[in-house]
Amino acid sequence: MGRTLAEKVWEQHVVRRAEGEPDLLYIDLHLIHEVTSPQAFDGLRLAGRKVRRPDLTIATEDHNVPTVLGPIADPVSKTQVETLRKNAAEFGIRLHPMGDAGQGVVHIIGPQFGLTQPGMTIVCGDSHTSTHGAFGGIAFGIGTSEVEHVLATQTLPAYRPKTMAIEVSGELPVGVTAKDLILAIIAKIGTGGGQGYIVEYRGEAVRKLSMEGRMTVCNMSIEAGARAGMIAPDETTFEYLKGRPHAPQGEAWDQAVEYWKTLRTDDDAVFDKVVEIDATTLTPFVTWGTNPGQGLPLGASVPSPESFADPVERAAAERALEYMGLTAGTPLREIEVDTVFVGSCTNGRIEDLRSAAEILRGRQVKTRTLIVPGSMLVKHQAEQEGLHEVFKAAGAEWREAGCSMCLGMNPDTLQPGERSASTSNRNFEGRQGKGGRTHLVSPQVAAATAVTGRLTAPADL
Amino acid sequence: MDAFTTHTGTAVPLRRSNVDTDQIIPAVWLKQVSRTGFEKGLFAAWREDPTFVLNDPAYEGGTILVSGPDFGTGSSREHAVWALQQHGFRVVIAARFGDIFRNNSTKMGLLPVVLPGDKVEALQSAVEADPKLEVTVDLVERQVRWADEVVPFEIDDYTRWRLMEGLDDIGLTLRHADDIAAYENGRQPWLPTTV
Numbered sequence: 001m002g003r004t005l006a007e008k009v010w011e012q013h014v015v016r017r018a019e020g021e022p023d024l025l026y027i028d029l030h031l032i033h034e035v036t037s038p039q040a041f042d043g044l045r046l047a048g049r050k051v052r053r054p055d056l057t058i059a060t061e062d063h064n065v066p067t068v069l070g071p072i073a074d075p076v077s078k079t080q081v082e083t084l085r086k087n088a089a090e091f092g093i094r095l096h097p098m099g100d101a102g103q104g105v106v107h108i109i110g111p112q113f114g115l116t117q118p119g120m121t122i123v124c125g126d127s128h129t130s131t132h133g134a135f136g137g138i139a140f141g142i143g144t145s146e147v148e149h150v151l152a153t154q155t156l157p158a159y160r161p162k163t164m165a166i167e168v169s170g171e172l173p174v175g176v177t178a179k180d181l182i183l184a185i186i187a188k189i190g191t192g193g194g195q196g197y198i199v200e201y202r203g204e205a206v207r208k209l210s211m212e213g214r215m216t217v218c219n220m221s222i223e224a225g226a227r228a229g230m231i232a233p234d235e236t237t238f239e240y241l242k243g244r245p246h247a248p249q250g251e252a253w254d255q256a257v258e259y260w261k262t263l264r265t266d267d268d269a270v271f272d273k274v275v276e277i278d279a280t281t282l283t284p285f286v287t288w289g290t291n292p293g294q295g296l297p298l299g300a301s302v303p304s305p306e307s308f309a310d311p312v313e314r315a316a317a318e319r320a321l322e323y324m325g326l327t328a329g330t331p332l333r334e335i336e337v338d339t340v341f342v343g344s345c346t347n348g349r350i351e352d353l354r355s356a357a358e359i360l361r362g363r364q365v366k367t368r369t370l371i372v373p374g375s376m377l378v379k380h381q382a383e384q385e386g387l388h389e390v391f392k393a394a395g396a397e398w399r400e401a402g403c404s405m406c407l408g409m410n411p412d413t414l415q416p417g418e419r420s421a422s423t424s425n426r427n428f429e430g431r432q433g434k435g436g437r438t439h440l441v442s443p444q445v446a447a448a449t450a451v452t453g454r455l456t457a458p459a460d461l
Numbered sequence: 462m463d464a465f466t467t468h469t470g471t472a473v474p475l476r477r478s479n480v481d482t483d484q485i486i487p488a489v490w491l492k493q494v495s496r497t498g499f500e501k502g503l504f505a506a507w508r509e510d511p512t513f514v515l516n517d518p519a520y521e522g523g524t525i526l527v528s529g530p531d532f533g534t535g536s537s538r539e540h541a542v543w544a545l546q547q548h549g550f551r552v553v554i555a556a557r558f559g560d561i562f563r564n565n566s567t568k569m570g571l572l573p574v575v576l577p578g579d580k581v582e583a584l585q586s587a588v589e590a591d592p593k594l595e596v597t598v599d600l601v602e603r604q605v606r607w608a609d610e611v612v613p614f615e616i617d618d619y620t621r622w623r624l625m626e627g628l629d630d631i632g633l634t635l636r637h638a639d640d641i642a643a644y645e646n647g648r649q650p651w652l653p654t655t656v
Contacts, residue, residue: 015644016637021619024637026644028652036538038494047631052641058655064492076492083494094655115653127537127561143539143565145630153634155641159617161560191479192531192557225534227560248651256651291479291534312478312529312578319477407488407536426535428483430506 002266004163005232006198009138009263013121015155022157028120028137030150031106032059032093034084035409036125040148041087053154054092058115059084062105063409065098067372067399072098077410091151104375104401107131107345111215112377114244118233118260123150128345128425130221133230134214135237136263138198140227161198161227162272165265168203170280175459177355178213179347179423179442181205181277182220183285187295189275194226197273200265201231205279211240212351219346220425223292232264284457286332287427287440289320294427296332298445298457304328323429324437325417332455335439339420340369340450341432342443343399344406347423348374350381352443357387359447359458360394366453369396370412372404396450408433421449462570464627467599468551470524471592472607473514474585480528481535482562486544488536499540500547519592527584528555533562533573542569552598554605556581567620568630574598574605580612600625 003011016024030053037059044051051057061084064077072078081098088095096102102109107128110116118136123129125147132139146156166185186193199221201214209217214231221229238257241247248256265271287295288302294317296303305317305328321328326335342348342356353373371391373379379401382388388398405412406424408431414420416435423446424431427438439455448456490502507513514520526545532555533541542565545553550571556578558566566573576584587607588594597606600621605612623630634641 016640024634024640026641026648028648029655035491039496039539042494042496049631055654055656063488074492080492080494115655117653120652125537125539127535141537141561143537143542143561143568145539145565145568149631149634152631153638153641154645155634157630157634191534195557195560222535222561225531225559246653246655248653252651256649259649291481293479315476316478407483409488409491426481426483428481428535430487431483434487434506 002269004265004269004271005136005200005230005263006138006163009119009121010160012119022159024155025121025158027123027150027154027156028056029110029115029122030057031110031122031124031129032057033062033106033126034080035063036144037087037147038080038083039144040151041091043148044151049152051091051093051151056154057093059088059093059095060103060106060109061098063403063407065402066410067402067404067412069400073411101376104377105345105348105403107219108348108374108378111135112375114241114247117241117247118237119263123156127222128219130227130229131215131219131345133218133228134211136230136233136260138228138230141222162196164194164197164199164226164273164275165271166199166201166275166277168201168205168277168279170204170278171208172205172279172282175444175457176282176284177442177444178209178216180282180285181279182217183287183295183440184282185277186220186224186292188277189224191223191291191293192225194221194224197226199226199229201229206231207234210351211236212349215349216346220292223425233260284442284445286445286455288324288326288332289317290323290427290429292425292427292440294320295440298332298455300332302326302328302330302332335455336453337367337421337439337449337455338418339414340367340446341405341420341422341424342446343370343372343374343404344424345374346425347443348372348378350378352423353378353382353387356443356447357390359444360396360450361390363394363451365395365450367450369450370399370405371396372399373401375401405432407431421446421455462627462629465570465572465624466601467597468524469595469597470551471522471594472525472527472584472588472596473520473523474588475514475526475528476585478529479531479534482533482538482541483535485533485541486538491538491540496543497547499544503544503548524549525552525554525596525598526550527581527588528553530556530578532558534559537561539565542566542571546571554581554584567624570624570627572598572600572624574614576605576612576614583610
């Protein structure tokens with residue numbers, strides 16, 4: 001019987017397999033940031049251990065960094081960032097600090113350097129590590145104990161998850177994006193639907209996505225409960241990688257591509273679960289509740305809790321409407337927002353900024369609008385293309401790179417009761433600031449919403 | 462980590478689903494670089510509501526958290542596990558857990574127990590009827606017991622053994638350092654380094 005892509009990549013990385021034990025899996029790339037690493041480095045010091053492969057490890061500062069120029073004002077944030085600097089220096093790890101041209105959100109910088117390649121295993125103390133699976137590797141988030149484990153051994157003990165195929169047939173209609181697709185997938189399978197699985201996204205609509213779009217889809221796998229999501233590499237992948245600083249060159253490139261082409265699910269392979277989605281039926285999608293599975297097409301209305309048959313879902317909907325300050329039956333298009341946020345590891349790449357700029361060109365925003373590039377390289381490229389001028393002319397704020405309002409660890413937060421349309425990945429209670437209310441949207445919907453002050457699709461303008 | 466064999470204590474019923482790790486410990490608490498003091502951030506936003514279950518003196522001293530489904534979804538922050546442990550919890554019982562949270566828990570010796578939804582519900586109701594109800598979570602026998610109920614749960618042999626012995630994963634892996642070195646010699650030559 002044939003093997004799935006996930007099985008092929010997993011098998012390639014098994015260091016040791018023994019009956020009744022988890023596999024010991026080799027990790028090709030370990031990404032580090034300031035929030036989930038300090039206690040791991042402390043653990044190494046306490047045990048007198050070294051970092052086994054600093055040359056397979058890279059660090060950046062992203063969660064705490066302010067997106068306006070200047071030093072970090074919060075002394076606790078500052079200490080955390082300084083701790084990362086000390087640890088990186090002590091253990092010999094490459095770091096891209098604030099102000100560095102290579103600094104940015106950890107899941108944006110890996111791919112842009114060409115460090116994220118097909119068939120690799122990639123981990124980071126961050127649940128959105130699933131982003132990197134867009135290149136056809138296995139990438140997943142880990143906790144601080146596992147960060148320490150990878151630092152010390154470059155391996156992780158793990159059981160191979162089950163495999164799930166999400167088959168997306170047909171083409172996405174014009175105006176419907178990768179973000180809409182993944183939000184629709186999460187609404188369909190639920191926040192727990194992917195628990196215990198590695199998801200492989202397949203089908204015509206997925207193959208037609210750009211690498212940026214594929215990263216957006218894989219990024220939010222964890223919001224459907226799956227630790228890892230992946231997409232088989234193809235010409236789009238190779239084209240994106242070619243010429244990047246850490247991509248193979250010359251003969252090594254040819255060798256690598258030859259191998260990468262084998263990284264696809266065999267025709268006779270069997271998935272543990274298959275979910276089918278018809279792309280042609282999708283429209284712009286937004287969330288109305290407090291978990292990413294509580295989403296609907298923008299043309300719908302706020303649902304009534306009574307419409308949920310399952311009592312747990314009904315109770316969750318009731319609570320969500322109360323927290324969100326929404327009334328059942330209100331058309332989603334009538335919901336007014338205070339803030340629009342374009343950025344994050346979900347939608348902070350150049351293509352996202354281009355699509356937001358296209359909508360804002362020649363228009364004015366009605367709400368506070370933050371445009372936060374995912375990395376300094378994205379920022380630089382956007383400025384080369386003049387996108388920053390478009391944003392500024394529209395009245396939006398053009399910021400420095402970082403995680404920013406995705407989780408509000410830096411000063412970019414919502415005030416209690418404020419409502420945002422956000423291109424980030426989580427609409428949890430208080431995620432963007434205590435008492436803040438979040439509607440997850442695509443960059444296009446975010447930009448159109450900024451223009452009208454209400455949840456809006458570009459086609460409505 | 463501390464070994465876990467069997468634990469008897471009182472329980473706290475948390476009747477919510479999708480308890481994401483942002484609720485367990487909000488991001489503002491993640492700025493600490495130490496491993497201690499996180500109990501103050503446990504459910505920080507929810508605890509501002511005086512009717513929240515952790516503010517109910519009836520459940521004071523509870524060591525077993527009994528939650529609705531999809532506990533620990535979202536962010537990978539292990540701080541969620543530390544906050545629960547430092548507050549005094551030894552066990553979380555739910556019908557479903559977020560994969561990363563569940564994994565983090567077993568690394569730290571906080572036992573995540575999956576029970577069927579109707580059994581979770583029954584335990585919550587029993588605890589609400591009698592907050593001093595003794596609940597036993599027995600990892601050796603793989604059972605949760607209260608009143609006349611005996612409910613089995615599943616956990617793989619290896620994780621169970623590691624928890625019962627309180628073993629450090631890194632120490633176990635380093636016993637196979639030769640295997641790791643051998644693997645490294647055979648890695649594909651084009652794979653990138655960060656230098």
